[in-house]
Amino acid sequence: MTAARHRPQRSCVACRQVRAKSELVRIVRTPQGDVRLDPVGKLAGRGAYLCPSLRCLEQAVKQGKLSRALASPIGPEVIEAVREALSEAGTEAKAPERRFADAGA
Numbered sequence: 001m002t003a004a005r006h007r008p009q010r011s012c013v014a015c016r017q018v019r020a021k022s023e024l025v026r027i028v029r030t031p032q033g034d035v036r037l038d039p040v041g042k043l044a045g046r047g048a049y050l051c052p053s054l055r056c057l058e059q060a061v062k063q064g065k066l067s068r069a070l071a072s073p074i075g076p077e078v079i080e081a082v083r084e085a086l087s088e089a090g091t092e093a094k095a096p097e098r099r100f101a102d103a104g105a
C-alpha cells in the first residue's frame with residue numbers, strides 16, 4: 001500500500017484534534033444499537049473517534065461527548081473496554097485482534 005497521501009483523518013470527539021484514523025480509537029454503535037469498542041475500525045455503524053489517551057476518554061465520557069457523538073448512552077463496560085485497550089496498547093494504539101472481537105452480540 002502506497003496510500004500515504006490518502007490517509008483518512010478523523011477528529012477526536014474529546015479534544016477535536018485531527019489525526020490519522022489509524023491512530024485513533026474507534027467506538028461504534030452498531031446497526032443493532034450496540035455500543036462497543038471497534039479495534040479494527042471496520043465495524044459497520046456510527047463511529048466516534050478518540051485519541052489513544054485516557055485523558056480524552058475521561059473527557060469524552062464526563063462531558064457526554066461520546067454519547068452525543070454516537071447518539072446513544074455508553075455503558076460502563078464499553079468505557080472499561082476502551083480504557084483497557086488504551087492501557088494495554090500503551091503509546092501504540094494498534095491492536096488488530098482484541099478479545100473484544102468475539103465478545104460481541
Ligand SMILES: [Zn+2]
Binds near residue numbers: 015050
Ligand atoms: Zn483527543
